[in-house]
Amino acid sequence: MNRARMVSKLLSQAPPGTPLVAVRAWLGVGARGKASAPPPPTALAAEPFLNGSSSNYVEEMYTAWLQDPKSVHQSWDTFFRNATRGAQPGQAYTSPPTLAEPTPHHVPLSALAPISAGPPAAALSQKTIDDHLAVQGIIRAYQARGHLIAALDPLGIDREGVAERPATTMPARTVVRQYADAIEEADLDRSFTLPMSTFIGGNEKTLTLREIIKRLEDTYCRSIGVEFMFINSLEQCNWIRQKFETPGVMHMEPQEKRLLLARLTRSHGFEAFLARKFSSEKRFGLEGCEILIPAMKQVIDRSTSLGVESFVMGMPHRGRLNVLSNVCRKPLEHIFTQFIGLDTGDEGSGDVKYHLGTYQERLNRVTNKNIRLAIVANPSHLEACNPVVQGKTRAEQFYHGDSEGNKVLSILLHGDAAFSGQGIVYETFHLSELPQYTTHGTVHIVVNNQIGFTTDPRMSRSSPYCTDVARVVNAPIFHVNADDPEAVMHVCNVAADWRNTFHKDVVIDLVCYRRNGHNEIDEPMFTQPLMYTRIRKLKPVVELFAEKLMNEGVVTKQEVKEVTDKYEKILEDAFQAAQTETQVFNKHWIDSPWSGFFEGKDPLKATPTGVHEDTLFHIGRRFSSVPPNASDFVVHRGLLRILNSRMEMVNARTVDWALGEAMAFGSLLKEGIHVRLSGQDVERGTFSHRHHILHHQKMTKDTTVDKSQYNILANLYPDQAPYTVCNSSLSEYAVLGFELGFSMTNPNALVIWEAQFGDFNNTAQCIIDQFISSGQSKWIRQSGLVLLLPHGMEGMGPEHSSARLERFLQMTADDPDILPAFTEDFAIRQLSDINWIIANCSTPANYFHILRRQIALPFRKPLVLMTPKSLLRHPDAKSSFDEMTEKSEFQRVIPERGPASENHQNVKRVIFCSGKVYYDLIAARKDANLEDKIAISRVEQIAPFPYDLVKQECLKYPGADLVWAQEEHKNMGAWSYVQPRFATALNQERHLTNEIQRHTQGSVEHGSQSWYEYWFPWLFPTSSPTDVAADSTDSQSSTISSHKRVVRYAGRPASPSPATGSKKTHIRELKQLLEDALAL
C-alpha cells in the first residue's frame, strides 16, 4: 500500500474523539487527512528524530500504540500522548531514558523542556525555526536532486536549456520542490546556520542563503551530477558530501593541468592518426569521449598511489585500441600491424583487433611504482566480459592473499546502451558483495555518448539514467560532462578514493557524444540529424581545453604545438616500423599469461591420476566424520546417518558418487591444488548428496544467521591447499563467466561450476559459446574450467532432463571424417588438439579420474561433464578403491566385462551407450537372459571421440551387429555426433571431402605441406602408426572393407521437447528403447 494511503487509513481508524491534528501533522498528512496534501514542512522537520528514513517506522509505532500504548517504548508512548494532546511540532518528543546509570550531573531533557507546561523559556520565533528548517530542506534537496539540472550534456540536448542557467538567485524548483514556496527574495541575504549534513561552509558556520544556494549549485548542478542520497549508510553519504562540497576541492595545480592536456592530446592524436592512415577501417574510435584516456589514467594513478598493483579491466569496442595503447602502453607497432592485414605467425584462429586482450607490466610514472595491467579479451557480446573480469580479479586477489582488494582492482567500461540494456550487468552487480565473489569494489566507467548504434536513449531504456542499475548495490554514481576535463579528473579521484575507503562499486558516467557514426564508415545523419548537426559545430575537447589553459596562462600556444608534434612523431615512427613486419602474433595479445606453467613440460605427457590407498582411506574417513575436537558441534541426525553410511563404504573400500568426488578434490588439495566449486546450492548439493559444509544445529535465542559451519574438505591435511565451496547467487550467466575468469588466473587450480540442473546452462550460453568453446582458438587462452551439468531422463518432465549434450558436441572441433593415426600418444594428442572435452561418466571412479586428469594434463582444456541424478544413490553405481589407486586411470571407454566378453564369437550384438542408460540396459539384458549374447560398452569420454577404443571393441566381436542406445531423443544426445565417427572408425576411412581435397591440392599451402598436414601434422606421421586393434588382422592402412559395418540407433524418436511431461509416457518410452536395443 502507498505510504500516504496507509497513514490516512490508520488515522481514520483512530478511536473517535482522539485529538489527531498533531499526529496528522507529524506524519505528514493534511489536516483533513487527505493523503495527497503536502506534509507541513515544519511539522515533519521539527523533530530531530523524524527524518525521511524513520517515517515508516513512526507509522508502525503509531499503529501499535493505537492498539496498545504499552506495546511501544516509553519514549514513543510519551511522544504520541503529547502529540495527541496538541503539543506543537518540536515539542512532543522526549528522549528515551538512557540505559546507563545517570551521572550525578545528568538532567533528563524532558526536565529541561516540559512539553505540556507552556512555551519554552527562551523560545525562538516560529518563523526562525521554519526558515532554518526550510534551508536545511533546500540543502538536502540539492544533495538529492541537484543532478537533475546539472549541465551534463556537452551537446545541450538532454535537459534543454539547463546548461545555460544563469548564476543563481533563487533555487531551482525542480530541485527544491515545495521549499521554493518558503523562500522569498528578501530571504536570500539573511544568514543561516549550516546544518551538520553539509560541508559547503568549509570553516564557516553560517552563510547567507544566496551564498548557500550558489555553493550548492556549483557543487551539484554544474559539470558534475552526483547521485548518492539513496545510499543507506550515513557515513558513506557524508563522505561523498565532503568530497564534493568542501570549498576548493576541485582545485588543480598547473602541472596537473598540463599533464591532463598532454594525455588528452595523445587520446585525440591516436584517433586522428588512425583516421588518416586507415580511413576505411573500422576501429570504433573514441572521438567525442577522448577524456576516457585521461580518466582511466587518473583512476589508475590515484589507485596506485593508494597501494593497488594490478588492474584487471574489461571494455567494449569503443576506444579500445586507444586504451590499449595509451593506458596499457601496448606497443603501437602491434596495433598498427593488426590494420595492415598480415598472416598469423603462431597458433590460433585470432579475432578482430577491437576484441583482443592484453597484459602489460610497466612503471607508473606518476607514482613511480610498477603496475600490471590486463584487458580481458572479449567477444562482440556487449558486457559479457564483466563477470569474467570479476572472476579473474577475484582469483588474483585470492592467490595474492589480498583479502580486502587493496592490491588488485577491477575496472569495467561500458557503453550507455549496453549498460542499461544487458541483463548481465545486473547479474554481475549482484556478485559484488557476496563473500566468495566480491572483488571489493569495481570502478565502472560509462562512455555515455547518448546513443547506441542508431538508437536514442528514449527508445532504448526506461530508466532516467543509463546507470540506474548500479543503484541496486548502493553504488554512488558520478555523472560528469566529458567536455569539462577538470571535473572529470575530480570525479575520478573521488571514485578511486571511494573504492579504497569503502571497497564498494562506484560508477563514473562520462556524458559525451560520438563524433562519427557507430563505426567510421557509418553515416549518422541518416538517423540522428539534430544530434549530428550540433556535433559538427563542436570543437574537440582537446582544443577547448588547450584554449582554456592558454587563457589561464598555464600553457603557451608553442607548448601545445610541441606536445602535439612530439606524439605525432611517435605515431609516425611506429607506423613506419610496422610496415617492416611480415606477420602478426596472437601471443602478443594474451590477457592472462601463465608464466612457468608450460616451460619444461612434455606437452604430450600427463601425470598419473591414481592415488595411494592410504590417501583414499584418509580422505574417506575424514569425509565421513564429524568435526574433530569439537564435541559441542551438533550435526543433524539425518546427516549423521549419511556420515555413517559413508564410513561403512570407506571401510568396505568402495565409493559412491559423492565419495568419489570428495576423493578427487581431497587428493588434489593434498597435492597443493586449490579447488573451487561454485554454483547454486553446491555446498549441500542440489540432490542432497554432497554435504561439504556441516551446520551446527544448536542455536542461541538471538541467533539470526547460521554461523557455525564446518568445511570438511578444507580440514583434511594441515598443509593442504585451500578448498572453496560456495553457493552462488541465482545466476548462470554471471556465475559461469565469473568462474571462467577465475580459472584464467592460475592453471594449478581446479575450478568447477555446477548447474542446478544441466538445462539451466543455456542462460549462460554466451559464456559457453563465446568464451569456453572458442576462447583458446580466438585468444590462445587456455582454461581448465569444469562444468558439471546434471543430465538424464528421470521422468521429471521436459525441464531438468537434458543438459543439451548435443549442443556441446556440435561445437566440438574434431572432424568426423578424419580418422586420426593411432599413435601411442593418441589419447593425449586428441585432448591437446580439441577445443573441449565432453564426457558422461557412469562410475564414481571414472569421475574421480577425469577430475584429477584436468590437473594432470600438461595443458588446460575445459571439461563439460554430464553428471547423474539417480545414479548418485544407485546401488550399482559404486566403485572399488582398486579403480582409483595407482596404476588405475580414466577409462575413455569401459568395455564389456561380463560373460559376453568371454566368448566373442557368440556375441550377436554390441550396444554402445553413455551415461546412466547403461544401468537400465544391463538390468533389461539380465531379465532377457542375453548376457552372453549382447555386449554393452560405455563411451565415457564422448569428445574427443575414442576412435581407437571403439574400433577395438567393434573388432573384438566380428559377428555382432552394432547399436547405439541413448535415452535422449534422436535429434538430441550424442547420436548425431557419434554416428559419423563410428562410420569413420569402423571403415578405417580417411574420408576426404571436397574441401580437404581442395586444401591438399595446395590452394592454401604452408611451404611444401598441405594445409591439413600443416595444421594436423600428427595425422600424417612419417613413422608407422601403432595399430591398437589387438584382436584384429585389419590394419589401418588396409583397403576399405567391402563389407561396411554400420551402427544402428535405438532410442526415442526425434522430438521438439527434451522429455515428456508424463511419467507414464516416460516409462513406456524407456521400455521401448530397451526393447529396441535388445531385440535380436
Ligand SMILES: Cc1ncc(C[n+]2csc(CCOP(=O)(O)OP(=O)(O)O)c2C)c(N)n1
Ligand atoms: C549483446 C549484444 N547485442 C547487440 C550487439 C550489437 N551492437 C554492437 S554496438 C551496439 C551499440 C552499443 O551502444 P553503446 O553500448 O551505447 O556503445 P557505443 O557504441 O555507443 O559506444 C550494438 C547494439 C552487441 N555487440 N552485443
Ligand SMILES: [Mg+2]
Ligand atoms: Mg553509446
